[in-house]
Amino acid sequence: MTGRDGAAQEMGLTGGVPAAAAGDDEAALVARARRGEAAAFEALYRRHRNQVYTLCLNLCGNPEDAQDMLQETFVNACRGLPKFGGRSAFSTWLYRIAVNVVRAAARRRRRDPEPAAAPSEPDAATVDHVRAVLGRLRPAHRTVLVLRYSQELSYREIAECLQWSLSRVKVTLHRAKHAFKEAYLEAGAEEVAP
Amino acid sequence: MRCRTARRMLSAYLDGDLAEVEQARVAAHLEGCTECRAEASALKGAASALRTLSAVGSAPELTDDLRRRLAARAPRRLSWRWACAGVAAVAAVAVWFWLAARPQPVAPRSPARQAVVESPPVEQAAPRVVEPQTETPAPGPPRPVRHVARPQPAPPQPVAAGAPSESAPTEFAPDDSAAPEAAESIAGVVLLLGSAEPKLPSSRCYLEVTLPDGSKSVHEENVERDAAGRPRTIQIACEQIAPETPGTNSGG
Numbered sequence: 001m002t003g004r005d006g007a008a009q010e011m012g013l014t015g016g017v018p019a020a021a022a023g024d025d026e027a028a029l030v031a032r033a034r035r036g037e038a039a040a041f042e043a044l045y046r047r048h049r050n051q052v053y054t055l056c057l058n059l060c061g062n063p064e065d066a067q068d069m070l071q072e073t074f075v076n077a078c079r080g081l082p083k084f085g086g087r088s089a090f091s092t093w094l095y096r097i098a099v100n101v102v103r104a105a106a107r108r109r110r111r112d113p114e115p116a117a118a119p120s121e122p123d124a125a126t127v128d129h130v131r132a133v134l135g136r137l138r139p140a141h142r143t144v145l146v147l148r149y150s151q152e153l154s155y156r157e158i159a160e161c162l163q164w165s166l167s168r169v170k171v172t173l174h175r176a177k178h179a180f181k182e183a184y185l186e187a188g189a190e191e192v193a194p
Numbered sequence: 195m196r197c198r199t200a201r202r203m204l205s206a207y208l209d210g211d212l213a214e215v216e217q218a219r220v221a222a223h224l225e226g227c228t229e230c231r232a233e234a235s236a237l238k239g240a241a242s243a244l245r246t247l248s249a250v251g252s253a254p255e256l257t258d259d260l261r262r263r264l265a266a267r268a269p270r271r272l273s274w275r276w277a278c279a280g281v282a283a284v285a286a287v288a289v290w291f292w293l294a295a296r297p298q299p300v301a302p303r304s305p306a307r308q309a310v311v312e313s314p315p316v317e318q319a320a321p322r323v324v325e326p327q328t329e330t331p332a333p334g335p336p337r338p339v340r341h342v343a344r345p346q347p348a349p350p351q352p353v354a355a356g357a358p359s360e361s362a363p364t365e366f367a368p369d370d371s372a373a374p375e376a377a378e379s380i381a382g383v384v385l386l387l388g389s390a391e392p393k394l395p396s397s398r399c400y401l402e403v404t405l406p407d408g409s410k411s412v413h414e415e416n417v418e419r420d421a422a423g424r425p426r427t428i429q430i431a432c433e434q435i436a437p438e439t440p441g442t443n444s445g446g
Contacts, residue, residue: 053253149244181240
């Protein structure tokens, strides 16, 4: 028995076939995960974890927090899987959960403020700078920008993810770009200034 | 195109989200407007900075801790069955308590009670004795009545004057599908019995209902209670009587 099979049995879920799970298409994986197959859900985790982690990292700016949010996202997804109707892509549904997890964490952080963590990768100065600028924006602006440029979602997918109207997405994205541009230029000026 | 219009469309222009005609108009404006071109350049720089976010990070593998958390929150497909079982158990306990809490019989057998209900309309018919088996059949189509013979567990109590014959070996049960009025009346009788004096060891109810079309519905009910005060037998007699005609009216 492999460690994963043992974990699947420990989870109290139906044992699956982990090797075959990777080859299945996403809809089949989701269907199997909804039936309680741990192997299928693990395959979904492996397939989407990097994208969800990147989304969380870009929204919160902290790698450690992003890992916690990643876990929270998949735990919530596991719980809510029976409610997933398949009207949107599974990834879009996951992003929606992740955005909600990040929002909830932001609310907790406002109640219990913590000192900002230092950048984890010294060679990622540009990305960290962009994330720092994003952190100055309003949450709605930050969210649509990350979904658009980090997750590369279309306007329609952003609307599904945030459950907004398409026109609201367009307007918010337009304003968010301008807000980011102003903040980015302002931050660049601060860096140049002695 | 004015600068204000062009700048409002600049974001969508850089995303290629405009229609072809509008895309061309904005491009033409940018060629001739230095300020709008600078604005577009700044926006383009911001967008390219934002695109650095698309570098996918490396998320951790599925850890044992996460597996345990997933197991704790995994969807339980059989949970609804447990919920139904719980509701049924609570209902059973509630019924048991209700039966156990009912008052014990304290009074001896009492004379039967007579309840006479008359429907509001047309006819001011006084409560009257009805002899179900001697009534003349109605001229119209008779209502179907199902006859059910049941053994009497105890001799019935004498009823007030005018009650149907106690020695009738047959009692009548209504056919609910064919006589909804009778079913409603019987339901009323059962409610009446249920709400009145549960202490009596036995009770009798006699109900005569005059329907709007002049026909009558007669119901008789005997309820025997056991030592715990629970109704053990409920016997229901019911008969539909057609409207009286001058030829068949016996004059009381």
